[in-house]
Amino acid sequence: MSISLDEAVDLTRTGDVWVFRGRSVPDRAIQLTTNSPVNHVGMAVVLDDMPPLMWHAELGRSLPDMWTGTHQRGVQLHDLRDAVCVWANRYGQRAWLRQLDPPADAEMEKAVLRTVARLDGTPFPSTAQLAWRWLRGRVPAVRLPALPGRAGDREAAPAPDRTAPTVPDRTAPTAPDRTAPTVPDRTAPTVPDRTGIAVRDGALETAYCAEVVAVTYEAMGLLPAGRRPNWYDPGRFWSGDDLGLAGGARLGAEIEVRIPPR
Numbered sequence: 290m291s292i293s294l295d296e297a298v299d300l301t302r303t304g305d306v307w308v309f310r311g312r313s314v315p316d317r318a319i320q321l322t323t324n325s326p327v328n329h330v331g332m333a334v335v336l337d338d339m340p341p342l343m344w345h346a347e348l349g350r351s352l353p354d355m356w357t358g359t360h361q362r363g364v365q366l367h368d369l370r371d372a373v374c375v376w377a378n379r380y381g382q383r384a385w386l387r388q389l390d391p392p393a394d395a396e397m398e399k400a401v402l403r404t405v406a407r408l409d410g411t412p413f414p415s416t417a418q419l420a421w422r423w424l425r426g427r428v429p430a431v432r433l434p435a436l437p438g439r440a441g442d443r444e445a446a447p448a449p450d451r452t453a454p455t456v457p458d459r460t461a462p463t464a465p466d467r468t469a470p471t472v473p474d475r476t477a478p479t480v481p482d483r484t485g486i487a488v489r490d491g492a493l494e495t496a497y498c499a500e501v502v503a504v505t506y507e508a509m510g511l512l513p514a515g516r517r518p519n520w521y522d523p524g525r526f527w528s529g530d531d532l533g534l535a536g537g538a539r540l541g542a543e544i545e546v547r548i549p550p551r
Contacts (some may be wrong), residue, residue, distance in 0.1 A: 290544055290545070291544070291545040291546070291547050292386075292544055292545075292546060292547065293546070293547050293549075294370065294373060294374070294546055294547065294548055294549060297373075297386050297544065297546045298341050298369055298370050298373075300386070300388065301333040301335055301341050301369060301386065301388075302333065302335050302388065302389065302392045302393065303333060303334055303335045303336065303389075303392070303393040303397070303398055303401060304332065304333065304389035304392065304393040304397065304401075304506075304509065304511070305332070305333040305386060305387065305388045305389050306330055306331070306332055306333070306386075306387045306389075306502060306526050306540060307330065307331045307332075307333065307343065307369075307373065307384060307385070307386055307387075307546075308327045308329070308330050308384070308385050308387065308523060308526055308527055308543070309327060309328065309329040309330070309331075309376050309380075309382040309383065309384050309385075309523075310326060310327045310328060310329075310382060310383050311328055311329075311380055311381050311382040311383070312381060313380070313381060315328075316328045316380075316382070319523070325522050325523050325524025325525075325527070326524060326527055326529065327523045327524060327526075327527055328382075328523055329345070329347070329376065329382065329498050329523055330345070330498050330499055330502050330523040330526045331343045331344060331345030331372070331498060331502065332344045332345065332501075332502045332505055332506075333369060334366065334401055334405070336398060336402075340368055340369070340370075341368075341369040341370070342355055342366050342367060342368060342369055343366070343367045343368070343369045343372040343373070344365075344366050344401070344405060344501065344502075344505065345364075345365065345367070345372070345498050345501060345502070346363055346364045346365065346411070346413050346496050346497055346498045346500070346501045347362070347363075347365065347413065347498065348362055348413050349362065349375070350362050350365075351375055351379070352365075352367045352368065352371055352372060352375060353367075354366055354367070354409065354410075355367060355368065356405055356406075356409045357409065357410065361410060362412065362413055363410060363411050363412040363413045363495075363496070364408045364409055364410060364411040364413075364496055364501055365409065365410075366405055366409060373546065373548065374548065374551075377548035378548065378550075378551050383545070384545075384546040384548065385543035385544060385545050385546060386543070386544045386546055387526070387528070387540040387541055387542070387543055387544070388540070388541045388544075389511075389538060389539075389540060389541075390538065390539055390540070390541055391537075391538065393509065397509040397510065397511075400505075400508040400509045400510070401505060401508070401509065403508065404504060404505045404508045408496060408501060408504065411494075411495060411496045411501075412494070412495045412496075413495060413496070413497060414495040414496070414497055496518070498523060499521040499522045499523050499525060499526065500518040500519060500521060502521070502526065503516075503518050503520075503521040503525075504518050506532075506534075510535060510536065511534050511535055511536070511538055512532065512533075512534065512535065513533065513535060526540070527543070528540070528542055528543055
């Protein structure tokens with residue numbers, strides 16, 4: 290089935306995904322590199338009286354980021370309708386809408402806002418980085434076995450220093466140094482998400498579109514913990530692949546969106 294862009298915008302709720310497929314050389318390169326039928330994915334953010342927004346990552350900066358009010362590349366929050374028109378008319382993309390069922394609840398929406406605050410402005414990776422990270426996401430992590438220690442110890446204990454005296458130094462004060470207290474680093478707090486995984490601010494130095502949606506879905510409690518963000522590509526959000534959403538949630542079938550001419 291297909292619907293008009295205005296109808297699609299009216300139907301869109303927080304957590305719905307928009308997928309795009311183009312015919313340009315870069316679009317085909319992304320599709321071939323990731324073995325995916327689509328080359329871009331974004332997630333809708335629809336809150337209170339705000340216009341529907343698109344949460345995604347892209348190289349362009351043709352639209353103002355609604356979070357910062359500036360034009361920037363990388364992870365961005367755009368007016369949804371404007372973003373779809375740019376991808377359709379400027380980039381020559383076809384667009385589809387997939388709706389999240391059941392809709393996101395209030396706690397999920399709070400998780401979305403926390404993720405936007407954490408990731409907005411993160412740079413987009415280069416083409417080489419994109420391909421390499423996608424490949425790394427499909428290689429299982431290898432853990433080297435621990436070397437056996439003596440008498441069942443996990444690590445060999447260091448040899449005692451025979452030159453140092455074992456008696457306490459009576460000339461040195463035993464009181465702690467009051468002039469240099471240890472202060473926790475408040476600039477990089479560890480924020481637990483709803484899945485129980487600690488997410489450190491700035492952990493993603495760069496991010497592409499599928500990573501942004503996957504990290505947001507995980508914060509919402511919709512994706513299982515333990516997968517690296519680069520395991521995901523745009524094709525994971527196409528109906529031909531099963532995301533395995535938690536809590537009985539599912540994404541509906543693709544609804545093609547008709548884009549009006551410029």
